[in-house]
Amino acid sequence: MSAATGENRSDARLMLALESSCDETASAIIERDLTVRSNVVASQAELHEKYGGVVPEIASRAHVTNLLPVVQEAVTQAGITLKDIDLIAVVTRPGLVGSLLVGLTAAKTFAATLNVPLIAVDHVQAHLYACRIAAKRDLFPAIGLVVSGGHTNLYLCKSATEYELIGSTIDDAAGEAFDKVAKILKLPYPGGPHIERVAADGNPSAFKFVRTFIKEDRLDFSFSGLKTAVLYQAEGTPGAVKQPPPLDEQRINDLAASFQEAVVDxxxxxxxxxxxxxxxxxxxxxxxxxxxxxxxxxLEEAAQENNFDLHISPREFCTDNAGMAAIAWEHYERGELADLKIDVTPGLVRKS
Structure with missing residues (x-):
């Protein structure tokens, strides 16, 4: 792609990155050596909590409100001004269409106003590149797993910018299953942290839940059946004569632990x-x-037992943020600049 504004300069050193693919508005200032000078995130969790999941229209409206203050805070924390920016990076795929458009519109405006290049970033690839940022060295080729509320995808990572999808979920993403099971167990949203919290006091062997596809060669995932199994253990099977006991604290803990263990396996x-x-x-x-x-x-136990090199994204890069958009520097070095006519590519990543 050719640049519609700005030039690919050898002296470029500071990037402004924007992330608005779902329900977090984020901005970061990142140096060319991948040092993240600032990484600011405005969460919308409270806005969506009563709905038990992300409401796209609410998310996009919140991005409009949050984006400029988040950018200003990132610039301030980095100790710079917008005039110091040499490059704009923005997540354009995949995600919620309205949310992505808010970030892209702002990024185009910054690029045109500052007369600097624009780089389009793949949100899922950026999640894996966070491992590269933390390791401070090349990690490719590798196998990559992105597992979140919207994605459970396996990739053959041929290089820092070449990713081939080799496996994905055929129904619920793992993080989505955590949220749905948390709702079944009357736990708050988002479900992941609360499932983990109560599972610590539960027995992971209390319930023998299915491990879908675990013995098959296919590299796909399915968590819908597991979610339904938890539902039946919690609320009973429709029409069955024998129903489960009341959902007391220990039963909740055991169900959470057994569910979590099945997903992890x-x-x-x-x-x-x-x-x-x-x-x-x-x-x-x-x-x-x-x-x-x-x-x-x-994962750490498996790496030791099977002698492979494991890199897990630092926790500050696990949830959506703009720091992981440092992958844009890889595209910049290859001259892969975006035109100002670029559009977003919403939706989930699936195997063809």
């Missing part, structure tokens, strides 16, 4: 299969579910 198992199938020794993990402590410890 599948995620770790598919990562190991992908490494074996593609004969690679490096695994990258990103996305909101990567913050889960049980998942992280299970």
């Amino acid at each position: 599948v995620l770790v198992g598919k990562c190991k299969q992908a490494l074996e199938q593609y004969q690679l020794q490096t695994l990258l993990i990103g996305g909101g579910v990567a913050a889960n402590g049980r998942f992280r410890s299970a």
Whole structure:
């Protein structure tokens, strides 16, 4: 792609990055050596809590309100002014169309006003690139897993900017399943942290939940059946004579622990299969579910037992943020600049 404004300059050193793919408005200032000078996030969790999930129209309106203050805070924390910016990066795919458009419109305006290049960033790829930022060295080729509320995708990461989708969920994303199970168990939104919290006091072997596709060669995921199994254990099976006991605190804890263990088993198992199938020794993990402590410890155990190189995104980069948009520097070095006519690509990433 050719640049509609600005030039690819060898002396460029500071990037302003914007992220608005879902329900977090974020901005970061990132140096060319991948140092993140500031990384500011405005969460919308309270706005969506009563609905038990993200409402797209509410999300896009909140981005309009939050974006400029977030940018100003990022600039202030970095100790610079907008005149110091050499490059604008913005997430354009995938995500909610209204949310993405707010960020892209702002990014185009900054690029045109400051006369600097614009770089389009893939949100999912950026989640994996967070591992590269933390490692401070090249990690490619590798297998990458992005696991969040919207995505459960396995990638063959051929280079820092070349990603081939090799596996994905056929129904619910893992993070979405966490949210739905939390609602079943009468836990607050977002569900992931609360499932993990109560699971700490539960028995992960109390319920023998299904591990879908775990023994199959396919690198896909499915969590809808697991969610339904939790529902039946919590509320009973329609029409059944025998119904489960009341949903007391210990039963909630045991259900949460057993559900979490089933998800972790599948995620770790598919990562190991992908490494074996593609004969690679490096695994990258990103996305909101990567913050889960049980998942992280299970990955570390698997890495030790199977002797592969594990890189999990730092927790501050797991949930949506703009710091991980440092991947834009990789595109910049390759001359992959965006035209001001560029549009967003909403929706989820699926295998063809």
